[in-house]
Amino acid sequence: MSRSTEVSIHALEGGAVRAARDTVAVEEPLELRLRAGGETRTLAITMRTPGNDLELAAGFALGEGIIRARADLAEIVGCDDGSVTIALASATMPQTAAFERRFTVTSACGVCGRTELQTLAERIAPVRSELRVDADVLYALPDRMRAAQRVFERTGGLHAAAAFDGGGALLAVREDVGRHNALDKLVGWALMEGRDLSAAIVLVSGRASYELAQKAAAARIPVLCSVSAPSSLAIELARTFGLTLVGFLRDRRANVYAGAERIVAS
Numbered sequence: 495m496s497r498s499t500e501v502s503i504h505a506l507e508g509g510a511v512r513a514a515r516d517t518v519a520v521e522e523p524l525e526l527r528l529r530a531g532g533e534t535r536t537l538a539i540t541m542r543t544p545g546n547d548l549e550l551a552a553g554f555a556l557g558e559g560i561i562r563a564r565a566d567l568a569e570i571v572g573c574d575d576g577s578v579t580i581a582l583a584s585a586t587m588p589q590t591a592a593f594e595r596r597f598t599v600t601s602a603c604g605v606c607g608r609t610e611l612q613t614l615a616e617r618i619a620p621v622r623s624e625l626r627v628d629a630d631v632l633y634a635l636p637d638r639m640r641a642a643q644r645v646f647e648r649t650g651g652l653h654a655a656a657a658f659d660g661g662g663a664l665l666a667v668r669e670d671v672g673r674h675n676a677l678d679k680l681v682g683w684a685l686m687e688g689r690d691l692s693a694a695i696v697l698v699s700g701r702a703s704y705e706l707a708q709k710a711a712a713a714r715i716p717v718l719c720s721v722s723a724p725s726s727l728a729i730e731l732a733r734t735f736g737l738t739l740v741g742f743l744r745d746r747r748a749n750v751y752a753g754a755e756r757i758v759a760s
Contacts, residue, residue: 521671525577531585543670549682551578557709559617620736623716625693628758631662633746635697642667655680658695673700681713691715704728711735719743
């Protein structure tokens with residue numbers, strides 16, 4: 495599966511126009527299916543960049559509360575028809591009215607506005623972590639994430655989510671046209687590899703939305719950072735669920751909107 499492709503373009507340079515080629519990120523639909531007790535249902539259709547599709551499905555299922563741990567999964571299987579089936583260990587199909595979205599989840603919006611804080615509190619406990627992070631460690635993360643974004647270097651058109659340990663060492667990075675998909679892939683990687691993110695720092699490109707904060711809380715990630723701005727609801731969620739939320743992390747500066755006790759000033 496290719497994550498980038500070449501296209502023909504007309505390049506404008508001052509008053510001149512010339513034929514040229516450009517490399518762009520691939521965006522294709524992926525159908526997520528849920529299987530339990532011999533029954534299979536469509537869960538969602540998301541637009542994503544091909545690659546790490548099983549991780550995307552696992553992270554999506556965790557973030558949505560369909561599963562809560564690796565043990566809840568029997569298997570995740572990808573098919574050539576552009577679908578991934580999430581097979582549950584339970585023989586009982588969940589109350590899918592709460593989960594199914596028989597419309598396309600776009601790469602931009604993810605699960606925008608579907609879940610409110612009151613509902614979220616019924617399935618997610620506050621995040622507990624003894625992690626403390628030096629500010630100088632945070633300042634170094636954007637450059638480290640960018641250096642690991644292989645497809646972005648070719649296309650300039652992908653979001654990324656990267657996990658680091660408390661000392662700033664890169665654990666993993668995932669890319670996608672959708673920032674929600676990139677984080678789902680990262681969380682899915684940790685879930686499927688048995689990696690604990692409760693002492694990790696996660697950095698995302700783009701803004702820190704409510705949906706990204708929700709996914710971080712579900713994955714027990716204590717520190718969520720963004721190179722851009724957070725939304726008001728993301729801040730409220732972070733304060734409610736014990737996340738450290740850092741925004742505008744660039745050029746050796748940042749704003750800490752919640753959980754400042756985990757950040758140690760240099």
